[in-house]
Amino acid sequence: MPIAPVFASYEHPFSTPACLDGVLEVIEAAPFVFAMRGDLGLAGLMALGADAGAVGTSSTVRNLWLPRKNSGSNRSRTILVPAAASWVPLTDLAEAVLEPRAGEPFRCDCPVCGDGGDVRDLLSVGAAIQREHSNAAAIALVRQIAAASDPVARWREVCERAADTYARFDTDGIMPASRPPMLDAWLTWLG
DSSP states (O other): OOBOOBOEESSOTTOSHHHHHHHHHHHHHSSOBEEEEEOTHHHHHHHTTOSEEEEOSSHHHHSEEOOOTTOOOOOOOEEEEGGGTEEEEHHHHHTOOSOTTOOGGGEEOSTTTOTTEEGGGGGGSOHHHHHHHHHHHHHHHHHHHHHSSSHHHHHHHHHHHHHHHHHHHHHTTOOOOOOOHHHHHHHHHHO
């Protein structure tokens, strides 16, 4: 029987290598897996054998967060930064200091940004266009991984590039983004 799991946690559902071990057990046990409500970590699950995945279009439908008492939500709008393989709060992106157009960390070639586009240009447009960019960029990244001759190796490259991007954000003082635990879990799990 095909399954369509929604992974949930008090933190990010893929924030530890042990979580990824459990997800891999599900993928290996089912004849067809359509992973639901995820972020770009679903691209990694597809590289490992999940048949399909549904990337959420906003932070409220990307991952399922288990409720906590007294956990006030401080969710600001986010936008996908492809080099970081993650959604970044617009407030952090607005604080980014890097010479315009210098920027590998902010480069995006999705249909919304165009060839050599810069994600920071989307700060001045409406939420609908920002979501359109995030969707187009996520689809492009998932397609790259799915089309690779070795999807796991390609996913590892995406994760390594994202780690390098977050390191650059930090060491060059580009912006105050913190590296997602999911990224560290994937890098540990992939070895």
